[in-house]
Amino acid sequence: MSPSLVLIQLLSGLAHAMVLFLIASGLSLIFGVTRIVNFAHGSFYMLAAYLTYTLAATLPLGAAAFYVAVLLAAASVGLAGLGVEVALLRRVYRAPELYQLLLTFALVLVVADVVKLFWGSENLTGPAAPGLAGSVEIAGQLFPTYDLALIGLGPLVAAGLWWLFYRTRWGVLIRAATQDREMVAVLGVDQARLFTSVFVLGSFLAGLGGALQVPRQALTNVMDASIITEAFVVVVVGGMGSVPGALLAAALIGVIDAFGVLVLPRASLVVPFVVMAVVLIVRPWGLLGRPEVQQRTAGGAIVTAGTVRVPPRWLAAVLAALIAVPPFLPTFHVWVLVEILAFALFAASLHLLMGTGGMVSFGHAASFGLGAYGAALLVTWTKAPMLLAFAAAPLAAAVGAALYGYFCVRLSSIYFAMLTLAFAQIAFAIVHQWYDVTGGDNGLLGIWPAAWLAGPLAYYYLALTACGGGIALLARIGRAPFGLTLRAARDHARRAETVGINIRLHQWTAFVVAGFFGGVAGGTFAFLKGSVFPNLLAVPMSVEPLVMVLLGGVQAPAGAPVGAAIYKLLDTVATRYTEYWQLVLGAILILLVLAFPRGILGVVGDRRA
Amino acid sequence: MGDVMLELRQVHAYYGRSHVLYGVDLAAREGEVVSLLGRNGAGKTTTLRAIVGLVDVTGGEILYAGRSLRGLPTHEISRAGIGLVPEDRRIFGDLTVVENLEVGERPGGPWTLERVFALFPKLRELAGRRGASLSGGEQQMLTIARTLMTCPRLLLLDEPSEGLAPVVVRALAENIAALKGSGLTILLSEQNVKFARRLADRAYIIEKGQIKFEGPFARLDADLSLRRAYLSV
Numbered sequence: 001m002s003p004s005l006v007l008i009q010l011l012s013g014l015a016h017a018m019v020l021f022l023i024a025s026g027l028s029l030i031f032g033v034t035r036i037v038n039f040a041h042g043s044f045y046m047l048a049a050y051l052t053y054t055l056a057a058t059l060p061l062g063a064a065a066f067y068v069a070v071l072l073a074a075a076s077v078g079l080a081g082l083g084v085e086v087a088l089l090r091r092v093y094r095a096p097e098l099y100q101l102l103l104t105f106a107l108v109l110v111v112a113d114v115v116k117l118f119w120g121s122e123n124l125t126g127p128a129a130p131g132l133a134g135s136v137e138i139a140g141q142l143f144p145t146y147d148l149a150l151i152g153l154g155p156l157v158a159a160g161l162w163w164l165f166y167r168t169r170w171g172v173l174i175r176a177a178t179q180d181r182e183m184v185a186v187l188g189v190d191q192a193r194l195f196t197s198v199f200v201l202g203s204f205l206a207g208l209g210g211a212l213q214v215p216r217q218a219l220t221n222v223m224d225a226s227i228i229t230e231a232f233v234v235v236v237v238g239g240m241g242s243v244p245g246a247l248l249a250a251a252l253i254g255v256i257d258a259f260g261v262l263v264l265p266r267a268s269l270v271v272p273f274v275v276m277a278v279v280l281i282v283r284p285w286g287l288l289g290r291p292e293v294q295q296r297t298a299g300g301a302i303v304t305a306g307t308v309r310v311p312p313r314w315l316a317a318v319l320a321a322l323i324a325v326p327p328f329l330p331t332f333h334v335w336v337l338v339e340i341l342a343f344a345l346f347a348a349s350l351h352l353l354m355g356t357g358g359m360v361s362f363g364h365a366a367s368f369g370l371g372a373y374g375a376a377l378l379v380t381w382t383k384a385p386m387l388l389a390f391a392a393a394p395l396a397a398a399v400g401a402a403l404y405g406y407f408c409v410r411l412s413s414i415y416f417a418m419l420t421l422a423f424a425q426i427a428f429a430i431v432h433q434w435y436d437v438t439g440g441d442n443g444l445l446g447i448w449p450a451a452w453l454a455g456p457l458a459y460y461y462l463a464l465t466a467c468g469g470g471i472a473l474l475a476r477i478g479r480a481p482f483g484l485t486l487r488a489a490r491d492h493a494r495r496a497e498t499v500g501i502n503i504r505l506h507q508w509t510a511f512v513v514a515g516f517f518g519g520v521a522g523g524t525f526a527f528l529k530g531s532v533f534p535n536l537l538a539v540p541m542s543v544e545p546l547v548m549v550l551l552g553g554v555q556a557p558a559g560a561p562v563g564a565a566i567y568k569l570l571d572t573v574a575t576r577y578t579e580y581w582q583l584v585l586g587a588i589l590i591l592l593v594l595a596f597p598r599g600i601l602g603v604v605g606d607r608r609a
Numbered sequence: 610m611g612d613v614m615l616e617l618r619q620v621h622a623y624y625g626r627s628h629v630l631y632g633v634d635l636a637a638r639e640g641e642v643v644s645l646l647g648r649n650g651a652g653k654t655t656t657l658r659a660i661v662g663l664v665d666v667t668g669g670e671i672l673y674a675g676r677s678l679r680g681l682p683t684h685e686i687s688r689a690g691i692g693l694v695p696e697d698r699r700i701f702g703d704l705t706v707v708e709n710l711e712v713g714e715r716p717g718g719p720w721t722l723e724r725v726f727a728l729f730p731k732l733r734e735l736a737g738r739r740g741a742s743l744s745g746g747e748q749q750m751l752t753i754a755r756t757l758m759t760c761p762r763l764l765l766l767d768e769p770s771e772g773l774a775p776v777v778v779r780a781l782a783e784n785i786a787a788l789k790g791s792g793l794t795i796l797l798s799e800q801n802v803k804f805a806r807r808l809a810d811r812a813y814i815i816e817k818g819q820i821k822f823e824g825p826f827a828r829l830d831a832d833l834s835l836r837r838a839y840l841s842v
Binding site for chain 2: 169172173175176178179180182183184185186187188189190191290
């Protein structure tokens, strides 16, 4: 690589880093103060980009139109943030924190379809920035003038934020609230107003990032998903809540990305996640982050109430129905039931981590995917009999979970979640890029059950045995001394340690067990579909079981299957009747969260108590 | 003594699902220093947190200047004139001393940076230092000063002497005595009876979430069995 090429690559990495910084600083700010993991942040970014596209084309302002459009789009998205915070999030601030995450996830679905509705699914190419359209020559190479302007703008925004945080009373309150919200309230500061202002500023920054991206990138319907994962990586690497950390991490990730594409083009997808995994293993709170003042696991915040038990009579009735009814159902419904069973087990395995263990995983897709691929690879490459491959699925997932779980359980709360995400993304990238073995994005086909199990009813009863049995075992584990020990570690890590519990060992074991059953679910799913694709390990696959667990209620072991059934049924029905199923599903999720702010079984349990 | 400023009537409170206060009755008149004594875990901190709305009050009534505080958000209780100084100090470690003081600042109120610095001259020297770098005694001064900046009429002090060296405790007692002299009403939770006696006009003893004694220190001093039952370790 010639020195001038290195310089150009460095500059283009920095230009991308500045956009990343805008988005990540907003995300970090929102998390730092409100503790909301805002999945919708990427949606605000996308919305602003599309708004800029339309405004720049319609405003009758000549050359200034683009710049006015950028500001207007960012401001509108800031206003949208205001609306979301006041109308939705504020209603659930008293609910466990993860329900706010569920709400933002629902918004992701809604915004995605709103964008599709107004702008269509074709990629759009935005205008160039007037006055900055050409290129300049740097060290004999051409470099876009606009990118150079971005590199100049980034530090200006950073300086502006610094002034806001360190030179205004609002900044003092924000920094104080990032450390200790309760104390800020004790001193007479209205948290609700503070949260609103932070949410507006954060959304504005996301919007600004999206608007400024328009001349650099084609607009697509999936730009929300790609930016949100990258922004999370930046925020976590920099340290949640630290704006200087976000700047440093954005520069680091931007530059590493730029060179990664050159040096290891096939690994470019995974490089940021490897960086994140390494940073978290070495510095568990990110580069400039600080340990949380109140040491608690992520679950400490979620699981406040005791467990909600479903009466055995109901369980027996459900089981009897599951055994007796399917022979009378149309084939399509039986297949839907199998899928629900697989996801019920998948969600239940996550519940062991989240509910019982207080460890919120954003990467549980890894276990599902490793199970599915474990079975599929055996079938494809060794022609193994179906039942052997089916049995190998949980083992593959458990081995994988043991491997990365070893590192994950060393972290807590959001950092734990992000490290699980990093490992899931690494697994995704390997499966996606290793064409010779995994078939890459062509997937592996022809993964069918043995002939005698191939009929809908036969396969249904296999799935019922494997998944139903798995759910029953998981419930048993949750009530066993092992489960109680996990809960002790979740509720008060230090006290649990003091009485001689090896917390990490227990959490690691739970991780492996959850991986094992996630693998059973993955295996069931693979033979149901007859194929596996890399999307089994992708982010949405990690988010779905999370949504299911929350929807059902974290404090109820039976919540996961209930949530899975409701989610999958809604999904199936909405996909069948409308092209805009995400909009419908998102809207229903929002209503459900507002109506059942602790999950369906959680609220039902409270009513009974 | 003036009118009743704070009154708790049969207050019940929960932490999550555990019942912590079982019908606490307590009152403080304007200008009075009242002490709430009791062992670790007796319910002192919960009582103070219940007053400012930080724990769920499920029964009874909390009246401040005749007005009910139940269900009010914490910041409004602070704005009404009740200032809590928490037991664990809760200094904002990343903020400087001055910034810590600015969080609760009420422009136009009787307490200003100058007046706080006059009461705690040491804080003036530390003005630009980060909160986290302060010693325990300095943090205790800062946490009191920070709450004073909210211009409270009623100060809730939660075990201010805890974990401090005797010489620091003596200085602290003088500061609190000065606040009492300025007419501030104070509810002082303490395990250190000697410290409380120097400052308070009356005492309550709380045990297992219930008030077991109410009266002057003289009566408490005369009753060895009372002290043995509820106070000695």
